[in-house]
Amino acid sequence: xxxxxxxxxxxxxxxxxxxxxxxxxxxxxxxxxxxxxxxxxxxxxxxxxxxxxxxxxxxxxxxxxxxxxxxxxxxxxxxxxxxxxxxxxxxxxxxxxxxxxxxxxxxxxxxxxxxxxxxxxxxxxxxxxxxxxxxxxxxxxxxxxxxxxxxxxxxxxxxxxxxxxxxxxxxxxxxxxxxxxxxxx
Numbered sequence: 515x516x517x518x519x520x521x522x523x524x525x526x527x528x529x530x531x532x533x534x535x536x537x538x539x540x541x542x543x544x545x546x547x548x549x550x551x552x553x554x555x556x557x558x559x560x561x562x563x564x565x566x567x568x569x570x571x572x573x574x575x576x577x578x579x580x581x582x583x584x585x586x587x588x589x590x591x592x593x594x595x596x597x598x599x600x601x602x603x604x605x606x607x608x609x610x611x612x613x614x615x616x617x618x619x620x621x622x623x624x625x626x627x628x629x630x631x632x633x634x635x636x637x638x639x640x641x642x643x644x645x646x647x648x649x650x651x652x653x654x655x656x657x658x659x660x661x662x663x664x665x666x667x668x669x670x671x672x673x674x675x676x677x678x679x680x681x682x683x684x685x686x687x688x689x690x691x692x693x694x695x696x697x698x699x
Contacts, residue, residue, distance in 0.1 A: 560647055562644075563644050567585070569582045570585055580630070585598050587625060590654070595619060595658045597617060599615050617657060619658040626640075
């Protein structure tokens with residue numbers, strides 16, 4: 515058998531080496547695409563909401579004296595959830611007043627209709643579409659569900675306590691029952 519006289523030149527060796535490196539790199543890239551360590555995490559899309567302003571009243575007396583205040587609300591049409599933030603005041607143990615922000619979230623149709631006075635026609639507040647980050651929207655929906663469960667528990671326990679005579683809402687009782695205080699047994 516005759517020996518080959520072919521001897522690769524330096525450019526040919528460099529080209530062969532470059533092909534080998536490229537092939538190895540492509541193999542490594544295809545492996546990396548399948549690897550769980552390089553899985554791309556998709557960020558959920560923001561949730562669409564409508565923002566508007568309404569006038570709210572803290573009590574029946576506030577309604578009679580038209581002393582409400584304006585707040586902004588968000589309405590999530592796909593979920594049927596409304597939320598807003600109000601400033602509440604709470605007395606501490608030392609008797610000092612502490613102001614804090616409190617969010618309300620609940621299931622409701624949009625509440626962008628209002629009246630400034632009882633005799634006026636109902637007005638519709640304009641809405642603006644906004645995008646709420648997915649994680650924050652999920653927290654709002656969770657609060658709405660907790661509110662629904664709390665209100666249901668309040669109704670159920672209130673009816674049971676009133677029916678059993680344990681407690682009752684005297685303001686809604688017959689006038690005769692509310693006029694004379696009940697004697698303790």
